[in-house]
Amino acid sequence: SGSTLHSGTLTEELGGDVKNPLGLNQAEIIAGLSLELIKSSRRVISPLTHQPFPIKIGFHSGSAVGGIVGAKNFQYCLFGDTINTASRITTTGEPGRVHVSDTSYALLRESPYFEIQSKGKTELKGKGTVETYWLIGPKADYMAAIEQDPFRIHEESLSAVGQHQANMYENTTIPKLDPNNTQNGSPLANGENMARGASINSGTCPFSGQQLGNKPK
Numbered sequence: 001s002g003s004t005l006h007s008g009t010l011t012e013e014l015g016g017d018v019k020n021p022l023g024l025n026q027a028e029i030i031a032g033l034s035l036e037l038i039k040s041s042r043r044v045i046s047p048l049t050h051q052p053f054p055i056k057i058g059f060h061s062g063s064a065v066g067g068i069v070g071a072k073n074f075q076y077c078l079f080g081d082t083i084n085t086a087s088r089i090t091t092t093g094e095p096g097r098v099h100v101s102d103t104s105y106a107l108l109r110e111s112p113y114f115e116i117q118s119k120g121k122t123e124l125k126g127k128g129t130v131e132t133y134w135l136i137g138p139k140a141d142y143m144a145a146i147e148q149d150p151f152r153i154h155e156e157s158l159s160a161v162g163q164h165q166a167n168m169y170e171n172t173t174i175p176k177l178d179p180n181n182t183q184n185g186s187p188l189a190n191g192e193n194m195a196r197g198a199s200i201n202s203g204t205c206p207f208s209g210q211q212l213g214n215k216p217k
Contacts, residue, residue: 022145027107030059031114031135032142034098041096058090058099061107088124089132098135105133113142 020029034057042052062082069077085101093099100108100116108116115136122132138146 022113024113025107025111027059027061027104028111028113030104031098031100031108031111032138032146034059034135035138038096038098054095056090056093056095056097056099058086058088058093058101059104060086060089060101061104085124085127088127092122092124092132100133100135102131102133105131108135113139113145115139 022028024032037055037057041055044053045051046053060082062080062085064078064080064082066076066078068074089099089101099119105116108114115138117134117136119132119134121129123129
């Protein structure tokens, strides 16, 4: 789509379709999203098993009907045989991998951005045996294009700022409460005042890293 929610200035800088500057087809867009989801899932650790959450991803290309349904609880839903096939492609895959149908493969086999590998014959419930494929990963051309994506660069810069703020906060030393120190009120009140003033006394804001001026009297 050529429509965008971004500013006109950024649109001119990108030159062309803002939402799809690489000219990807729908299967390539979903392939890129799938790989990002697999990558991100490895950083989500289960509090029970202390292991990353295993996820299966599969996709299929074809016609479908979409619309808002419901009288009280409105939901946007997709309908059609394409949805059923995509569900079966997902369930017959493996955790941590992206399973691709034959129709999606037809849209990806000439792509310069993704590497595909044959999985062989797969039995799909109600569909019989079909040839399916694994999405192995992105090629060098795709990674090079992503690194030049202005939106990604902007997100990474925001992430770096957030990490800097987190590090500053972690490195801030808050004095321990001395129960024997009763100056300026009760020990608890004195400890609270010390905690509040810890970052200011150092002369540096623990969140922004900026130097603080003298506090007005």
